[in-house]
Structure formats: structure tokens, C-alpha cells
Amino acid sequence: MLEYIVRRIITMIPTLFVISFLIFFIVELPSGDYISNQIAALRSSGEASAVAKLEFLRAEFALDRPFFERYLIWVGLWSGPHGFDGLLQGNWGWSFEFNKPVEAVIGPTLPLTVILNFATILFVYIVSFPIGIYSATRQYSWGDYGFTFLGYIGLATPNFLLGLILLYFFNRWFGLSIGGLMDPQYLDQGWSLDKLLSILGHLIVPTIVIGTAGTAAMIRRLRANLLDELHRQYVTTGRAKGLKESTLLVKYPLRMALNPFISDIGNLIPSLVSGSVIVSVVLNLPTVGPVLLSALQSQDQFLSGFILLFVAMLTLVGMLVSDLLLAILDPRIRLGGKASG
């Protein structure tokens, strides 16, 4: 098992390199870069004096080098203007738009993003699990139809609209401040219990808003999977043994229906990040989503490149976690190689 984990982690390294190259390639696809665009803008307005400074900056960030060199310098495998100084050395790059290191731009947003994503995944699983089981075991009952209907509404409602409605009511009923992930007075304070509670309170709306679509989809999937499994022969075998229906359900078909749930962990993460951009803008959430959007628009390439790479990294870790969980849960995966050999 340990050997398997190590092997899986080692195989992640080449994958990350391929992803980083693709990201860099795609981020650089639009012609020019942030600085050359600025130079062009200054030239057209006749302010030639500032151009020299920008030319200096271009050289400073190695933007005048060929594509492959730029990529390798970014990663940290090529000697740039400051020697080997890239992602591998822990330098996340420079954000032109914010005129700050990338680290400083997204540093505070990263933990909140992770917290929000984690809360959303938890919400999706906790809500969809019992509903999915209920719908499958009582197929075509009123409850099943009701949840199906709710699920379709969840899928069809625009997230930001739902977000605005919920924010309004939470503000009316509980006095929750609109937008953000905490009450404004905690913004510049250090961590305290009150701040934590405030964050938890503010998490509810975005979690529900971002999670509904995923929950609806997950309910449908669990219901379909479980329905497939419920009619399998081994379920009849269990029933023929004299097992109680509830014990039977939990021990056999549910366990089988779990697999797609677990393998979904890796897939959920990128869709949550990219899917929540609009919601984050509307609800004014300090997550990386809006930052990514603006970075892509203004060709702030190191910033957008790093965020994309970070999401890819999260996805890979999610995949790793789901693979490991699958191996633990499903002996066919754990022992399959041995059995066929």
C-alpha cells in the first residue's frame, strides 16, 4: 500500500509539468503581454518617457526571451535575470496588475477558497446522500418525485440569483451583513472566536448557492447508481439469507454505489472553483475566482498562471485522495492485479 502511495505521488510530478506547460502556453496565447500592452498604450498617448522604465521591467521579468525560455524561467529550470528563481524555488511570480508579488495578492484568499470549497463538498455529500438513498429505495414515490422536482429547480436556477435572494433573507432574518466572508469589523483583526463564528455564519449562503447544482446532480447520480445495484443478484442473495432490509441496504448495494461518489472528489474541485466565479463576484467573496477572472482579462500572466496551476494541483490531490479511498474501499482495485495474475 505504501509503495502504491509513493508511486502515485511520483507519477503526479510529470503530470504537473505537463499541466504547467499547457497552462503557460494557453495563458500566453493572446498576442503580447501585460507590459507590451502598456507600452503600446503609452506610446499612443505620447508619453515616451515612461516607456524606458517599462522596457526595463520587460527585461526584468524575462518577457523579452523566447517562449520556451520564458516557460522554464517561470518554472525555475532556467537561469533568468535573477538566476534560478521560479516556482520550484518558491517564487510564485509578480502580479503586474496589483504591482505586488502573487503571493501577496492571493495569499489571504487561498485559505478562504479552500475552506469554502471544503464546506461546499461537505454540503453536497451530506445533503445528497440521504436524499439519494431515499429516492432510490422509494422509487416513484411522492417523496422521490418531490426531491427530483427540487433537484431540477436547483439545477436550473441561476446561482447568482439564488445567492442574492438568500442574502436578502439572511440579512432580514438573522441580520447577516451582505457580501464578504465575515463581518466588516473583523477584516483587519487577527483570528478570534468571534471572527471564526462570523466566517462560519457567512459561509452558509455561498455554500448553499455553490453547492445546489452539485447536490442536485449528485442526488440523480446516487439514485441511478443505487437503483442499478438494488436489482443485482447479490442483493437477492443477501435477502435470501434473512437480512433485514436496512442492514442489507447499507452493507451491500450502498457500498457498491459509493464508488462513483468517491471518484468524484477529484472532479468536483475544478468545477467548484470555476463554477463559483460569478457567485463570488456577486456575493463579493474574497476567493481566488474573481482574481483569476480579472487576471485573465488583463493578461496578468504570472498571477493567472499560478492560480490555474494551484487549481490543477488541488485537483491532482483530490484525485489522489479519491484513488486511495477507492483502493481502501474496493478490494477489486486493491487486489485486482494479483487476482488476474
Place this chain on the structure above:
Amino acid sequence: MNVLSIENLTVEFRTAEGPVRAVKDVSFAVPQRKTVALVGESGSGKTVISQTIMGLLPTNAAVTGGRVLLCDPRDGSAPIDIAALDRKGPQMRHLRGNRVAIIFQEPMTSLSPLHTIGDQIGEAAQLHRNVGAAEARELTVEMLRLVQFPDPASAVDAYPFELSGGLRQRAMIAMAMICKPALLIADEPTTALDVTIQAEILKLIKDVQSELEMSVLMITHDFGVVANMADDVVVIYHGEIMEQGTAPQLFGNPQHPYLKALLNAVPGFHMDKDERLQPIRPIILPAEALTGNRVDCTVKPGQPLVKVTGARKEFSLRKGGLFSSHSRSILALDDINLTIRRGECLGLVGESGSGKTTVARAILRAIELDSGTVAYDRGEGLQDICSLDKPALMDFRRRVQLIFQDPFSSLNPRMTVNDILTEPLQIHRIGTPEEQAERARTLMRLVGLDPRFLRRYPHSFSGGQRQRIGIARALALNPEFLLCDEPTSALDVSVQAQILNLLQDLKRDLNLTYLFVSHNLAVVDYIADRIAVMCRGRVVEVGETRQVVANPLHPYTKALLSAVPEPDLNAPLDFEALNRSRASDPTAWPEPYRLCPQDRPLLVEMEPDHFVCAPALHGKQYAPSAA
């Protein structure tokens, strides 16, 4: 004393078209320590009866009349009417798996793949025998020993996918036995298994039955099994009992025409070459329809049409992941030499895993051989099919077609029958759309199906009907050579007789050539002119059907033949002999047949046109006294 008495049982299903009576006024009894066989075709209501006894009827089914009385000989209490119990209630759960147990047909799917067999077997003991986990484990080991598991102590922790089909069925039997039930229901327990394993499982059920003094209700459509197992026989058709009595009565003097018809539909070794099976619903063959757009086959009857020379194929099994590459390989074909002559049917026989299907796929050029050639005569002499260029390969594909084993997965569920039947014509650009449609109608009539069914999807047909659609698809291009990969092993005897007769008529009228792959020697005996027996990727015996069946020389062929249960009370299986011979292990064969892994499986002509794999005799003159 009767352990189970069914009195005037009627079961109804609520369907969209109103109630359907699946079981009508059925009465029979299972006496203590006896085996009763419930015989009938699929759809006759056998399984509904077993579900009623187990309380496992689907929710849309209800017992509308009659009683199912279970009388437990162990505690001597008053009989319980199962039909009156709440199916999900505690009383029913107490009986299920405890006093009445069941084994299912499909050992591959009836165990959960995620739990060890020890867990699944011991569960029943924990439920009903009031024991803890450790004790249940001990009981499980004991049970596994009873069902003759090799190394029961470590098998407890095995997962079902690590076991072969035969072992899984043994595990199922152990699970059913662990609470020492009064009644065991065996629902087609051996239909999905090879003949040799079938014989082992039947023997096992008999042994366990006498050990535990239990009654058995054996549900089957195979009269060979009935003749070997049953004391009493109940014949059921469309939910009604046609005839019942003791086995000698029914085999010796069948009364009801349905029983007679069923018995006539079973192929057996005693049949004459020109004797025909009598299917219950015969198909009349309009042969003229099949000669229309044929590619000319100029090979003369009796001349070699297909020649496989020195075919060898190894499958490597990858183990581990990216960085560990220790691979193992399985020798699927070892130096196979076969000739199929125009107009004959060559039967290819062997257990599962013997390489039969691999040979068929190699002939189709569906897999690449490691070495050796497959040559086919398209009227220009034998040509290596691997050297065919694209147009020649298309021509070859038009001449050679395949009928699959599984009628359920070999038809695309999203295509109508019409699409399925016209697709080959579209691929080969034969005829206008109108001609193709006409052809599809002809094909349907040819296999005995109503052309109006063309717009339906496969799911609305029964297994036998689907298999006929599969055959119609194979015939769409009017091929000259048909590969039949176990075409009847998933079907009832009556439908099997239909299909076999259809194939024979086609061969007679169209001079088709067949390669007929099967594990059922009786079927091959009925349809094949010559037989090739395969074991572990080697051909061990080839010869005229009559010769091979009447005078088998190779120990493996003998074992296969002796494992076929004959529908005849006077020819019971010799269970003891079966247990002794380890016939599928080449290194355990007696001299001169013994094959060590490095030996070349050379064939020796022991009688005229009767070849046997005996490397030790190669090059020597055959002396009759040596055998």
C-alpha cells in the same frame, strides 16, 4: 413426511396490461431427504415458485390463492404457511436462509464483490445461529471444508473475484448450508458452469444432502441433471403442472405431450446421425431466399476452406502499475493445427479457458497471432488472412460471419432489429435501401420471426428470439463460413433444439461451413461432422464425431464425455470416477499423453483420420496393444 407442501398455489403479477397469472393452481410436495426436480422452459413459472417459497417475490406479485406449507422436521412444530407471512416481516426473515436456503444460477453475480466470502457466508450464521464473529468464522471454515474448498482456512478471506466460477458456486452452497436448512432450493445451480464442474457441483449437492439430511427442490431445464439428481419430477409449463411422478415413471413412460416433446428436444449420444431433434415450436426454413446475393464459393466440398497452422498466442497480464512491470503470461494457444473443410461442421470442444474462443477470434482476424498462420480459401487457393489487403479483407469479412454466445449483450440495445439486420448490408454497400429492407424481412422469416417485429428493439424479445436475430444478422451477407461461439449455451433445451435444427437446415440447403464452439459435447455430437477437443490451449484430439464419441482415446476427452449428464436413468454419472481423475491438468495425464510445459503438443494419427495428442508416441508406429 413432506418438508414442503404446495397446495393450489396461484401467483399473480400486476402489470400495465392487467393481472398476469404466472403460477396457476400448482400443487406438489417435497418429501424429507428427497430431491424433487421442477422442470420447465424459461418463463414457465419455475423461478416464481422458488421466490414464493423464499418470500422473495417482487413487489408487484402477490399470492392470490393456495398455501405453501413448510414443516420443519427438526423441531416438529406445526407447519407454517409461508404464503400467509409478511414477506418483509421478522417471521419470514427467520425462515429465510435458516430453514429454507437457495442457490442461484449465476455464481459470478450472486456474491457481493466487495466482501470476503467468509464475511458473506458467516453472516447467515450470525443472523440465525446466535454466534459471535469468531464462532461464525469457525463455522464458515467448517462449511468450506464440507463443500471441499482447497485450503478452507485461507479461503475465508478470499474475495469472490479471486475464485473461479466453480469455487464461487461452492461458496454459495456453503452459504446456503451453514444453518443446516430443512429445504434447499437450487435454481439452475449448474447451468452457467462447464460440464466437468457441473458434475462436481451435482455430486457436492448430493453429498451435502445426505450429510445434513435435507430436502432439495432442484429447478432446472436440463433433463441430464434431472436424471442424475431427482427422486421425483414435476413438469411445469406456462405456470401449470403438466405431469408429476417419480423419476422412473416419467422417464420410462412419459404421458403428457409436452414432457415427451421436451425429452425429444434434448440431444444425446444415442442418436443416429440422421435423427433430428424435435423442437416444441419448429421453424420451417424457406431456403431459396438465401442464395441471392452470395459471393461465389468455388472451393469444392471436402476441400480445405480454412487451415490453421502452428497458431500460438500468449496473453500477458500486466500486474502492478507504471513502475513495476513484472508481467505474467498465459499461453492461450499452443501450436494449434486445424483444418476445416468446405461443407463440414467442425465442433471445437473444451472447458472454459481452453482457448476455443481464441481460435475462433484468430480465424476472424480479430486478434493477432504470435506465430503461425490462418489461411482461408477465397476461391484462389489458401491465402494467409494476415496478408489480405483492404478490399480482399472486406471480401473475406463478407464470407465469414460470427454468431455470439450471449444473445443479450451481442445486440445493440439502441438499434432496432431492422437497423441490426441492415447494418452489414450498408457496410458492404449491398443493394438499394428498398432491397435491404426486403432482405431484412426475408431474414426474419428465415429464422422464424414475424417481419412486423423489425421495428422493435432487442429488449422486447426472449433469449431464444434474440439468438435468432443474431443468427439472422450473421446470415445477412449470405456468408459461406459461420463461426458459432456457444450459440445455444444460454438457451433452453427447446429453443436450443430450434437453433440447432435451423443451423443444420442452413448447412444442408446452403452448403455452409461451420466452426461450432461449445463446451457441451452432446450438442457438438449432434451437429458436428468432426470434433476437435481442446484443453489448456492445445488440441488434444481430432477426429470424426462418431469415432471420437464412441472411442475416445485421450484421457481428457474421456473425462469430458463421462461428465455429460445423460437424460437417461440407466446411464448415471459416475461421480466417484469424476472425483478421482484430475483430467484438465496436462502434467497429470498418463503416458503417453503426458504434456510437460516445454513439450510440443504433437498429434499422432492413432486410427485413420483420428488424431490424438501424444508426444511420446510421435514418430512411432501406432500399435493397438499399447493403448
